[in-house]
Amino acid sequence: MKNNKKLIGTRINAALADRKVSQKELADYLKVKPNVISYFCSGERTPNTEQIIMISEFLDVPTDFLLGRTKSYNKDEKFRVAVDVTGLSDEAVKTIARLKEENKATWTEDLLNSILINDNFIMILYYLNELSTKVDLNNQNKEPPYYVTTKEIIETALNKYFVKLVDSIIEEYKGCEERDFRIAYELALSLYRKGKLTDEQYQQVLSEYDKGNFEFVPDDFNLHGGADNG
Numbered sequence: 143m144k145n146n147k148k149l150i151g152t153r154i155n156a157a158l159a160d161r162k163v164s165q166k167e168l169a170d171y172l173k174v175k176p177n178v179i180s181y182f183c184s185g186e187r188t189p190n191t192e193q194i195i196m197i198s199e200f201l202d203v204p205t206d207f208l209l210g211r212t213k214s215y216n217k218d219e220k221f222r223v224a225v226d227v228t229g230l231s232d233e234a235v236k237t238i239a240r241l242k243e244e245n246k247a248t249w250t251e252d253l254l255n256s257i258l259i260n261d262n263f264i265m266i267l268y269y270l271n272e273l274s275t276k277v278d279l280n281n282q283n284k285e286p287p288y289y290v291t292t293k294e295i296i297e298t299a300l301n302k303y304f305v306k307l308v309d310s311i312i313e314e315y316k317g318c319e320e321r322d323f324r325i326a327y328e329l330a331l332s333l334y335r336k337g338k339l340t341d342e343q344y345q346q347v348l349s350e351y352d353k354g355n356f357e358f359v360p361d362d363f364n365l366h367g368g369a370d371n372g
Contacts, residue, residue: 149210150194151185157201157208158183160215171200 158168165179172179172193181187189197198205204222206212214225215232224235334344 146210147188148185150188150208151183153208153210154179154189154197155183157197157203157215161201161203163201168197168200172196 154168157163158165165183166176169176169179178187182189194205194208197203198208202217203215204212204217206222207215212222212226214222214235216222216225221232221235224230225232331344
């Protein structure tokens with residue numbers, strides 16, 4: 143119970159800082175003395191259920207965040223799942239979501255899904271995890287690969303991998319204004335990977351897709367059952 147109090151206190155502190163709200167402002171909203179909020183934040187006392195709900199409403203954060211069940215401040219469940227599953231921050235997920243408007247990509251969820259299920263993205267996370275076990279910022283005399291600077295991590299992971307990944311995904315969505323085009327493209331890609339399309343046919347698919355004018359449909363292109371494996 144003691145650890146739970148501390149966790150809730152830490153989360154209240156974090157939410158206050160993120161929302162730029164003072165302990166006194168929260169105390170006034172809850173109609174309690176300022177020292178009560180101080181006790182909450184230090185983990186000496188725990189807010190009751192009604193107070194948790196009120197704090198959630200006032201600071202515009204999910205109750206699950208205050209209770210330590212999610213790392214996201216966002217009340218949208220899909221958004222919280224994206225944060226918790228990937229380990230990305232709220233800000234990182236928001237940046238990905240903004241790509242919809244800034245790059246005229248269709249369907250924010252599709253764009254996010256494309257990034258998260260992309261093998262390159264998984265590789266980035268693995269790469270960072272591997273480097274994190276080798277980084278020693280207090281000892282710069284270690285021999286590579288056991289010493290890697292923070293700058294090198296950022297440049298390698300973001301510039302070499304993530305930027306290219308996002309660019310490729312944006313390019314994929316540029317010419318597509320309707321969901322049907324994307325579905326057709328994904329089905330064609332599946333067929334190509336199974337050897338059902340030749341390189342020439344697949345290039346034709348890409349060409350039509352980029353123009354947003356998907357007309358090429360191979361004979362074994364089954365919209366309901368996928369490729370004909372017979």
